[in-house]
Amino acid sequence: MDAILGQEIRVLDHGFIRVVDYMGNDDAVVQAARVSYGTGTKSVSDDRNLIRYLLRHRHTTPFEMAEIKFHVKLPIFVARQWIRHRMASVNEYSARYSVLDREFYVPTGDAIAVQSKDNRQGRSTAVSIEQAEVVERSMSESAESAYDTYLELLNEDSGSFKSNEARSGIARELARAVLPVSYYTQWYWKIDLHNLMHFLELRADRHAQYEIRRYAEELLKIVKAWVPHTYEAFVDYRAEAVSLSGPALRVLRRMLAGERIKESESGLSGREWRELAATLQLDLE
Amino acid sequence: MDAILGQEIRVLDHGFIRVVDYMGNDDAVVQAARVSYGTGTKSVSDDRNLIRYLLRHRHTTPFEMAEIKFHVKLPIFVARQWIRHRMASVNEYSARYSVLDREFYVPTGDAIAVQSKDNRQGRSTAVSIEQAEVVERSMSESAESAYDTYLELLNEDSGSFKSNEARSGIARELARAVLPVSYYTQWYWKIDLHNLMHFLELRADRHAQYEIRRYAEELLKIVKAWVPHTYEAFVDYRAEAVSLSGPALRVLRRMLAGERIKESESGLSGREWRELAATLQLDLE
């Protein structure tokens, strides 16, 4: 972990994640759990097993006892998804105080994909190389043009307003309104391990938008280096775990007892029936 | 209050605030306080005085017992300031699911002001009418142009990509990256009265950016209609109140005891000395 402390880990075209500081690790989780359960945890003598037990049984409070702070540079539209996680502390670069840099995100290659038909919030297949180039150019030009207007409004590069009284530009807090959400912002972000796992469960998931998922993937690597036992348990009991509803569980039990069940007899909706088949990797009728 | 329930109150050029629902009012605050203090509140028999007492002495929990829900339409850059208030619930329109409308904020008239020299996060005097027109046109054109690119990327208005394979546009979640933060979004926002007052204390303040302050001003009118006793107490003990530091208080006491004090004898920094003079409306040396 100390090997990566302070290192800028690149994400997307201009973004990064940097571990600024941290407090505690797997030991802090174990230590807190042992305070709670007193002599009650003696039976789980092994730290790794205790962590697995805690996560499996959703005893989440000990994971709040480890804390980590990141410096993150990220596009505004990613920041807007990220900030929805309220149980964290944030200090963001202020475009009221300071001028933003000419840095914006442009997707490239496979990241440029058509709208999915069946998933309203997702992407489908990548476009052709030719179309990707058109999209890239179009998005770049639009962002560049907005920045030119920004500078002009700020009057930072001189001479944009002809008359003398226009020497000084308009307020930064106003001028920034023309910048697209592809522009990079940056912040310090501090969060505890429990809430970080919740973030990762949602944002490293395939339903998350590709761009924030890229950050989540790098965060996962950091978690692995920081708290290896917790990381392993997280993969088994959260990231790769599935939830079976009460009705789905009852269908599954009948199957395992040897019964052949059709969708119409399952009591599940068509959608849930297909989800169950996919989860179990079964070719159900 | 019921007269304004459901009404769209216009804010800025295309925004609005609409009260969707609320639970409790001044009575709910009083009721909760009386549970806490049991017979201990008998001495403050009057509801208005009890509310004033609670707010004056920062007994804030009873104010959490009244709740309100708004539908708000607001520019993205305002939404980004607003969302920093974590103790609230939000459901925002998703530009991953649905296409955004061609609606963006453009400041007009006095709202267009030059950057303040002494306050790095503020505006100073308004620009001339001529310059204002230049700014408005510039911001409008930039926003319109971004929306054209957005539609083109979505391929919603057909024919923007020449070849056949470009029939379907790129994913909405990608295309929206070109839109400026002046674009309007909307959300449902639910918050309790205590946290709403905290929001208003910061966002109706003159240091808040003009655009979010406009929303705060309308929210204040709603609070006045909803919980008149709390509103009155909020104005007296929060909005119009000042905080005097320990050192400033000691200087003030000496003044009131008849002593003439110079800045150099005050123990205050130059900045704090001037702030104290402004607060007390004194012409100090």
Place this chain on the structure above:
Amino acid sequence: MDAILGQEIRVLDHGFIRVVDYMGNDDAVVQAARVSYGTGTKSVSDDRNLIRYLLRHRHTTPFEMAEIKFHVKLPIFVARQWIRHRMASVNEYSARYSVLDREFYVPTGDAIAVQSKDNRQGRSTAVSIEQAEVVERSMSESAESAYDTYLELLNEDSGSFKSNEARSGIARELARAVLPVSYYTQWYWKIDLHNLMHFLELRADRHAQYEIRRYAEELLKIVKAWVPHTYEAFVDYRAEAVSLSGPALRVLRRMLAGERIKESESGLSGREWRELAATLQLDLE
């Protein structure tokens, strides 16, 4: 729902739950989801199915849009477990301001059980009727005796301290220190539907202490009356749902593909193997 508004629902020997107020219901959840997803929710046209979809896919924010407030009377040791749920508002009766009543919880009948051997935080079988009577008497007498001391310290019933200068008792905030955690306190508790479900998932669970579970069971009935679609979805996707870890899922898939698997080949720990067998109601080797 309006039929039970304001009604005291009895819990344990002297406790109760009373719905004081609420804001929104299933409709508020649907309404908020439709704002978020815009036209994206058209495909799920039916309210019930939308609610089931939201809960199944852990789109939890719309459930924050419904709010409910309770008046609860409960033993202090239950209150201490309850208060750990931080995302709620509370106004509790203050024993600094007012004198507590002579009301305490004493378990009866089957609630009096021996310490479980294999579950360090649970009860096992009930004691005999004879032993139960001994326990009840012992707990009652201990609580009564503490209250006598309390009154004596408060000097509320006169004459407890002989001399004249002892006329006035010691401060209420001090005297209450002698009262056991079986004594009843009361509070107003306000929470949104999402956080209430989280509370219920943990506190209506069989691992929760019996006494708080009794409150959770009554809260569940209230949720059923208040938001029937959400209640139904909660039962299917939360209360009766099970989580299968990644390793357990891989074992299950092999079983369903016809493979016979022994514990030693499963890659699961003995404990997890037994948990899986119990979940699937299989008689595994």
Place this chain on the structure above:
Amino acid sequence: MDAILGQEIRVLDHGFIRVVDYMGNDDAVVQAARVSYGTGTKSVSDDRNLIRYLLRHRHTTPFEMAEIKFHVKLPIFVARQWIRHRMASVNEYSARYSVLDREFYVPTGDAIAVQSKDNRQGRSTAVSIEQAEVVERSMSESAESAYDTYLELLNEDSGSFKSNEARSGIARELARAVLPVSYYTQWYWKIDLHNLMHFLELRADRHAQYEIRRYAEELLKIVKAWVPHTYEAFVDYRAEAVSLSGPALRVLRRMLAGERIKESESGLSGREWRELAATLQLDLE
């Protein structure tokens, strides 16, 4: 700070505070502020002055960037006040899992005071030495007697139930119900510097109950050692600061302008008039 890390600082008769770990200090606050304000903080070049500026103007988020974790042993009635601060992480010793020790709080000497007449939640003058002895003995005996019952119910010291089937005692989670709130519990408590200051503002205040105030006083010393600039600013702008209401400020300005004002002309209530006089140390009519 590192000198006190891990040290048990004694509080009350059996309690303690121990710093387990911390992340960041004054520098972390400055660092986060400089990210937010970018080049905007250049004018406040000095760290100490930047921290004072932040606290004076309630820019609180940078103070969330420093974190501290304590091990605290405290009476249950103190824990019940403490836990009301929700923005913190807690792992408490569980009396469901483990048996509580025979350790309880008994006030001594001046801490034993009569109920205040004019402040319903406070203490007045200490009782006589003779009465104090009576109180101490009474509280001790009551707590000891409860513990005897606890052990008997647990059947930990053997032979309390006569018959054979009563060998095993009742569940720990039940037996503990007889213990008074004077009994000591312990927990790990993790909080950021901003929320810690909020805690201290309320709990080191003279309105806080003496027992929790003792903990707050020790925490203040730790804060002084940990973040000396923040501590100094906290004392000046929070602990020793006073808030003047709008109406009180207007009265004060008139006084400073030379006007003689009577209570009846002030527009303040009698209570607020007396509070203002006390704040300004004036002998008002």
